[in-house]
Amino acid sequence: MPKLRGFVFAAGVLLPVALYGQKQAWLPVTPQDLAVREVPGNPGAPAIQLYYSQDINDHDANNEGEYIYHRIKVLNEKGTKYGDVEIRLPSDFTLADLKARTIHPDGKIIDFTGKPFDKVIAKGKGFKYLAKTLTLPDVTVGSILEYRYKLNYPANVLPAHEWIAQHDLYTLKEDFRIHSYTGVIRGVEGGVGLSLFQNLPKNAKVQRKGEGFELQLENVPAFDEEAYMPPRENYVYHVTMAYGGREMTSSDKFWQEAGLRWNDEAEGFIGDYKEMKNAAAEAAGSETDSEKRLRRLYARAEQIRNLTYERARTEEEDKRENLKPNQNVMDVLGRGYGNRIDVTRFFVALARAGGFEASVVRSGNRSERIFDRGLLYSDQLDTEIALVRLNGNDIYLDPGTRFCPFGLLRWVRTSTKGLKLDKKGGTFVDVPMATYQMALIRRSADLSLEADGTLQGEITVQFNGSEALERRLEALDTDEAGKRKSLEDEVKEWLPHGADTKLKSAQGWEVSDDPLQARFTIAVPSYGTLAGKRLLVAGYLFQTKQRDAFKQQERKFPVYFPFAFEEDDTVNIKVPAGFTLESVPPPQNANIGFAGYQSASQFEGSQLLTQRVLKVNGIFFRPEQYAEVRGFFNTVRAGDEQQAVLQGGSVHAQKNN
């Protein structure tokens, strides 16, 4: 019987799991196993995985399934937690031949003789996710824990497979095998093949072996995530596998076929309707300047009610509210609503109707995974943006993102590949990075320092570009009180500990092109500090929000910011009467290739005025750049903490009264 391809990874959804397999026997415990005392290069690690194996058999109908084997050694008390095992099963999978045991350092073997518990992770109509749980007996520091089992698939289904090559434990040795299926797959014409997509250490290579593949790895470090790193999926070692026909023979072929399919869908939706010409003409009005005309068309598309940014509704709710899926741009025009892809296509149709050369670009989301052309998984490009030729230049536009201004893309769709669709399937294009000017925070503080050191007054904040867009999108899930709290909390984060912040006004929540602007009153106790007759005060008020990214000295993975940014600040502090200036903070200036920082203070009358600009025009900093970037941000921090020194004779007495 032909098999169906499945889309659930057999092992990818499992938690702490591994295997040896086909032989259905324990491996001998070697003197080397017994001698292991710590993880190489990482003393203090709780446990080490001595062996892990995944052995997949899709070939032999009488013995198909996946054999998994773990051998773990407990190195300290914390490692005893590996005695608790939970094996999660994808829906309709079953588990067989589970064996587990504890081996003490003296060689004594204690078999697990109980029955694993059946745990319902989630069960509903059409799905059932179960787990088997067990706890190994007599687990002590120095024990070797091992367990093995077989996963059986649902009948006549070939699941997508994944070899998990990197775990939360350092693994000494790993064996992976697949004996692939060679029969007929329902819905796949021509020859069936198994394609592998891999992210592995440089020296590792998957080898073809008979009708399958195998891989051996040694000394695989634990995957240890770091803050501010790019998406995990792009870095953890793994091999994914999928069966398919001719579309799976190469990545070019795969994306071409996907592109053809998407292009058919998009062009079928966009069509060529005279009503769209009328709509474009109406929107553009008498404007003759190309860019202004295009902006008007963009603004028209943005008027479409964007359902992607509304709460999820049930089918029944859609029905009651008379919300129907759009089949083409005429539906969008007539109904006045659509999801983000509908709006993008509507804009492309308007642009074309208005005489522009406009294309649909299939795009992904780099917050979840940085696009990998070699990974033949079409959901990597799950949405669409527009590409328009304007005055000889290509410009990317994102009308499907609510509040996204003309000329800007939401950051998740920048600095990555996109597939520009056409009749031949499309061409990969580099969607450019949004430069620092497109994410500007401009702050202006007008403050007074009291003689007791309390700083109070007003600050005005202007969020521009991506900085405004992200806050507007987040605010869609809340109300006025929620927006107020969110802004007040954010400003509090910028200020020294103990600051009180009250929002006075905010405007620009519901627009795309203008800045989001907010005014606050603030009070910061003990901002100025007294030392004898001197009052010391930092000229610059705000804390850099990236300071947490650079506390560590060492870095394994790149530092990754969502978008380039600029901060442009003016802080004006009126000093208390009776104080005179002794010194202002010295000017600060730092530049590296992708970032610049300038800060300058001056004293005028009774005002301490500080102007400061920080520009970071990069989002991805490799580990070898880390020291330089960390050094830069440390310079910024040190510069921001510089103090002005004021002299005043009566302060001491005031404080003690």
Add this chain to the structure above:
Amino acid sequence: MRKKTISLIFSLGLLAPAAAYAGSVPDWLRSLAQQPVKKYGERVNAVVLLHETETTVKDSGETITRVRRVVRVLRPDGRITAYQAVPFDDETKLNYMKGWSISATGQEYEAKKDDIVELSGGEGFEVYSDEKYKAMRIPGVDVGTVVGVEWEQKRHPYTFEDQWFFQGRSPVEHARFILHLPASWEFRAAWINHAEQAPVIQGATYTWELNDIPRIEDEDEMPHLRALEGQLIVTFFSEKTKGRSYANWNDFGAWYAQLTAGVRDPSPALQQKVQEIAPASLPLLERIRALARFMQRDVRYAAIEIGIGGYQPHPASQVFSNRYGDCKDKATLLSSMLAQIGVKSYYVPVHTDRGIYTDKTPPTNGFNHVILAIQLPEASYNEPMPALYEHPRLGHLLIFDPTSTVVPLGQIPYYEQDNYGLLVSDQGGELIHLPLSKPELNRINRTAKLTLLPDGSVKGEVQEVRSGSLAAESRLTFAHETNADRRKTLEKFLGQMVGNFQLESVDADNLDDISKDLIIRYKFNAEHYAKNAGPLLLVRPRVLGEKLGSLDTTKPRHYPYEFEVPTLQTDTFEFNLPDGYKVDELPDAAKAAFAFGEYSSKIENDGATLKYSREYKIKATSIPAERIGDLGKFFREINQDERNMAVLKKAN
């Protein structure tokens, strides 16, 4: 020990929008939806219009509880009300669960069976628990929607009581508890965090009704929600349920004693192990210590809770054989081992959040942890032990938590201090106040010897000596980290106060010896620590450590402010001054003294060195809301002191 609570589980992915239909929205819900909308604070997400629990006790002891809950969504964040979850397990059957919504425009929806999923329950720490949830997504929920749910549970309870929690994070306009009892049954009602109220009685039906119950606000360092929310505890009595209802703590203790009868019987292997690790040649206290350490280090925590297993320990012989168990299993095995050396010990069920049980709490089954009271013979110890409880009848009881891997015999974890536990003795039970340690027993003594350079850089060595609860808490992370992760922990700590630093070395003593103080040493250097200002060098003498707590003084305080444990913390930082620099001006010394705590600092200068020292002492675990102004003053003084700078000047 199992904690039975009803909580919401949100599984949006699993509860994908399914078809719903305008079904038979009940009249009681329609009627409530038509009630005038009252005004609430702008941050109140939802208001509970009705919280009704109706319990019917059958003569057989079977209990049927039907709950109706109606909520009006006031803000977008209140839309989470669309997700409702109800627990059940092998002894509690969920007869049905229904949900409806009526939108602000009058659209009516009803959840279908497809909108309900089953999820595993438990508290998350168990290897396995038979507790599960049915979680339901109700369609049509938006701001202005009125959501109604109704469910019915059939229970065969181990103990005959109902805990009615009528207060929570949302205000409640109307709450009602209805009790139907068989004719021969009696009940006792007790109130927690609410004035006592008599029921309306109609035959064998008793009804309590409450109106306009305020919500529990969210405040910094507030007590646990359950320590604040209003509850009604109703206990049922019948001749048929003798031993499973309790009129007082003594009865409750008796129930627990009979539940645990026999589980401490030893096996030969267990007895042999006791002789091996605690030979008679050792002094008695050393024998007890050896057994306690065995339990903490060599018996792994693993909880498997099925049915009565949520309350009843596994036999000591089985726990010993498996070398794993949960809190009550570990207490059981240790008790059994102690008995082999002639030391008697008693179970003490507790709740790991302070304030839920107090001296006023009526007997109720809500403990979630079990520890042990070890009866020390006279003259078996000659050292002061903060965990010692003097009992008028049983004498010296040493409270000990065998589940904790970081708190040694003689001390108890901070969350059990100043808490209440049920001492289960042969005579029954009594609620006892667990001892609170003195500040001097929970110390951080941080000393630093630093050298300041003319360019503002600082370098030097820091030593931290931690004792008591502060050592235990640090060990939980620091001792169980890899060397690399320890560096990261310290880097995070340093990075809060010092920029541009390099951590040169990290070293620790007594990481694994929990009976000794934890000592952590590290060396670091930091560029631009002190700020140059012309001929001046400005240096913050409080280099490390932040004692300032989080407290919003701009809003009225409703609840006490909680500290984990009394503590005494001292810092002494000595700077060698750069050549050619002298102290020009120093900030004032700090001093603040209140009943709950004291803070003082001073800076001394002998020409070549600058010495900053401070002492921070917290004497209480809870500061009443009415004294929050004093706490604000206390924190202000600390804030000022922590930011203060000394001014050095270059000699001409």
